[in-house]
Amino acid sequence: MTAVGPATELSIETSGLSKRFGQQLAVDGVDLAVPKGAVFGFLGPNGSGKTTTIRLLLGLAAATSGSVRLLGQEMPRQLHGVLPRVGALVEGPAFYPFLSGAANLHRFDAADQHVPAATRKARVQSALEQVGLSHAADKKVRAYSLGMKQRLGIANALLAPRELLVLDEPTNGLDPQGTREVRNLVRSLAADGATVFVSSHLLAEVEQICTHAAIMSAGRLVAQGTLAELRKAGQARIRVLTPDAGTATQVLARLGLSAAVDGPAAAGAPGGAMAGNPNSGSADSDGEVLYAPLPAAAGGEAVAPEAVVAALVAAGVRVRGFATEQVSLEERFVALTGEGFDIVQ
Template sequence: MSAAGPAAELRTELSIETRGLTKRFGHQLAVDDVDLAVPKGAVFGFLGPNGSGKTTTIRLLLGLASATGGSMRVLGEEMPGKLNDVLPRVGALVEGPAFYPFLSGAANLHRMDAADPYGVAATRRARIQSALDRVGLTHAADKKVRAYSLGMKQRLGIANALLAPRDLLVLDEPTNGLDPQGTREVRSLVRSLAADGATVFVSSHLLAEVEQICTHAAIMSAGRLVAQGTLAELRRAGQARIRVLTPDPGTAAHVLAGLGLTATVSPDGAASAGPDAVLFAPLPAPAAAPAPAARETAGAADAGPQDVEPEAVVAALVAAGVRVRGFATEQVSLEDRFVALTGEGFDVVQ
């Protein structure tokens, strides 16, 4: 196989691929050398605080802005050179939908589809009805958009993205303004789109939503891509910790220190656990397995914190007379990982 073979095969498996993507506004670097890889058929969460470059990246991918540097491929085609070939296969909802307020929802979709040179007039009415049905707006099809709630307008925007079969859906904050029922409906819709074979690229600040519907995610910070992969990979990259509930925190902390673990007492432990204290201690990431020769020469003295297993921690605590009322290992959440990578909490105002 030629050297170009594997690369070509990889590209066919990616719905979005960027290499060194950069966008500068004057002296401001909004997107900085981003290498993004969105697998075909994934529900991909695109995360980041305000000003991190998420929306600018989306605008670059859709040809709504010009890149300063780097390259992009969308659905296997070079962008923006193949823009006219790619966009008919892409449905998008970016920065909130805009509609004629004096027209009904169905009439707005009719005008938008009629303005699409690829829209087939003979099937227009059926496609509009199908799109409205998929987003739960059939009952409001004839209502003027000025009477729509924010959530209804958001769903109408998604319906517009679904007027034709799409290989890629790009949704910017798709659950913005939705009530819990509407959120569940959009969540179900996203899953069904992926089940039908589409790739769904979701920009969102709602970590709980991303964890429920996405298979993969990427995290942006200050214009740079700081992490990407499956949700499981992103969580595993963080540091797990142990949680100990005990009325003997001093002795427990001493035992943990002997195992190379630094314990901290939860500041609200007394309030939540009564007379007991809650201790947390981060577990070092597992070390890579040594080569066979290294294993033969390695002695017990070489064992470090990376060799500590949760079971051994419990045994050491009990052996030292610590009264263990509760013990658990906790994997980092996506939110923990986000904060560790960006140094920020989530500002939900977009």
């Protein structure tokens, strides 16, 4: 698990955070470190403990053990001083169905003693504009679609300037256009200096908007760090395109490399286009694609890829494409959790 340096200012920090429901340990010793100003993806399959962890962060549930600090303050002890600086969307948003979207936001804002009433109308209008609901401001919420209700929930979190935004599955129920709008909104909030903590089980969402991520599995935090660090943590591999797959496999075996033809990431693997053959994601007229994990040499350095190419050519293998690559983010997550993710919107 990647650690955050001691000099890094954290917006969210937990230590040994745990929550037990009877015999079930829903959150097990989680140590989160969310840097200030990050767009932080909180990943995991459904049921992995993400929402329970968020409820513990915000003081909506009491931890069985461990500690939480938000914006440098201890929670829930400093809850009343911290939460006005935090905007949140947790689980499905609930509204008065017989009121309009704007009226709902007015009521929620009126319940916040830390915001000025004089600017309420302008702030409600601004929040609705940010989430693309200005056209439906006067429409009763009972007529809203699921995606519109989700946007209204995000608007509620944006009624006042926030230092930290905690969004639990913010694109749930949104169409592709709405999903893109929420992504742009998250980027703009981060650009304005806010820390955005986004819970999701959609890899595409995290890869497009997040700078950092953490991965939950069965209540435990199994990895965290920047996206680049998470990818690099997986084992590097080589990728060979050749019409002589049989001979190439034998040569690689002599080098201690166990090759697989058209491995599990052959289709659509990031960085997969070979030199001179951008469509080489699977077997084609140029031959077959072989994958082989690249082990470390005795000195701790990776086996030189050029030595692999030289051995293949010396054995008469026609090498029509060669690349070294890290495993994809999808493969890394599945390896850590043992479960699948939704990777397309």
